Amino acid sequence: MCENKKVGIIGLGAYLPERVLTNKELEKMVDTTDEWITTRTGIKERRIARDDEATSDMAVEAAKRALDDARLKPQDIDLIIVATITPDMFFPATACLVQAKIGARTVPAFDVSVACSGFIYGLAIANQFISSGTYKHALVIAAEKLSSITDWSDRSTCVLFGDGSGAAVLGPVEKGGILSVYLGADGKKGELIKLPAGGSRIPATKKSIEDGLHFVKMNGAELFKHAVKIMADAALEATRPLGLKAEDISLVIPHQANIRILNAVAKRMGLSKEKIYLNIDKYGNMSAASSAVALVDAVKEGRIKKGDKVLLDAFGGGLTWGAIVLEWT
Numbered sequence: 001m002c003e004n005k006k007v008g009i010i011g012l013g014a015y016l017p018e019r020v021l022t023n024k025e026l027e028k029m030v031d032t033t034d035e036w037i038t039t040r041t042g043i044k045e046r047r048i049a050r051d052d053e054a055t056s057d058m059a060v061e062a063a064k065r066a067l068d069d070a071r072l073k074p075q076d077i078d079l080i081i082v083a084t085i086t087p088d089m090f091f092p093a094t095a096c097l098v099q100a101k102i103g104a105r106t107v108p109a110f111d112v113s114v115a116c117s118g119f120i121y122g123l124a125i126a127n128q129f130i131s132s133g134t135y136k137h138a139l140v141i142a143a144e145k146l147s148s149i150t151d152w153s154d155r156s157t158c159v160l161f162g163d164g165s166g167a168a169v170l171g172p173v174e175k176g177g178i179l180s181v182y183l184g185a186d187g188k189k190g191e192l193i194k195l196p197a198g199g200s201r202i203p204a205t206k207k208s209i210e211d212g213l214h215f216v217k218m219n220g221a222e223l224f225k226h227a228v229k230i231m232a233d234a235a236l237e238a239t240r241p242l243g244l245k246a247e248d249i250s251l252v253i254p255h256q257a258n259i260r261i262l263n264a265v266a267k268r269m270g271l272s273k274e275k276i277y278l279n280i281d282k283y284g285n286m287s288a289a290s291s292a293v294a295l296v297d298a299v300k301e302g303r304i305k306k307g308d309k310v311l312l313d314a315f316g317g318g319l320t321w322g323a324i325v326l327e328w329t
Helices: 021-027 034-041 056-069 096-101 115-130 187-192 206-210 218-240 259-269 286-300
Strands: 007-015 019-022 045-048 079-083 109-112 137-147 163-172 179-187 251-256 309-316 319-329
Touching: 007 045, 007 056, 007 115, 007 286, 019 021, 019 206, 019 251, 021 034, 034 045, 045 137, 056 137, 056 163, 079 096, 096 109, 096 137, 096 251, 109 115, 109 251, 115 137, 115 163, 115 286, 115 319, 137 286, 163 286, 179 218, 187 218, 218 259, 218 309, 218 319, 251 259, 251 286, 286 309
Parallel strands: 007 179, 079 109, 079 137, 251 309
Antiparallel strands: 007 163, 019 045, 137 163, 179 319, 309 319
């Protein structure tokens, strides 16, 4: 039996819509204040996609930039995965739309719907295909247009979400790369955050629209309690097989959900705040795209260097969670 190949991220790219929606603007839309939003969430502004800009459009832009960074062409890609809970439509998969738009070959293309954990799930899946030798290069994209499923009259949710996309090209590497993966889910707590209508349970009707069932609904207080414990536990489960301690991790890139959650996770893990990468103030919560965009930003800012051990850690609807340890190459 041949030894599994080492797999790493060989290209990164991100795309953020031009429009910036600030807390000050939200003050004019709902009963809230900049101070309240900043104190409770850490968010100062978020990006909002154009009306004619769909999830696949943002995914394509991030994908092109990641391919350029990897010095590869679309024809070099053997697998396309798009992590999203805001697909252009139920079917075809957004990944198939991306495949056509970038001019890739007729390779496997599919979506992953695990909310904020999507980018990590996508990386984990691609890692398996490449490490086994089935494929050589995979394109993993996380893209969300959360503004399309946000109730802009609900101040408990509309202040949180933003739009954007990030992408990674995975391929074989000589050393380092993905060292450990941990994934989990608990469907019993799926009711804590959901989009009630639009599927087979509650098909779209005039009443479902009038009742606002096509917007995100969430129990923020309960999610907070579960997120802190689960993200800390996921980090431990991913680092334990490697014998790593907190001081061995150069940077933690968590899902950008809420500044209070992230500070609590850092404390529970025994990590200094300096080791937790944050860009939530600029983009808000972009679901699956948050981790991807944060990774891109951290690399651009020089926060990650060759040989660094980086921990990606996410928690999302489902409930789902996942953590990945990378040695940067």
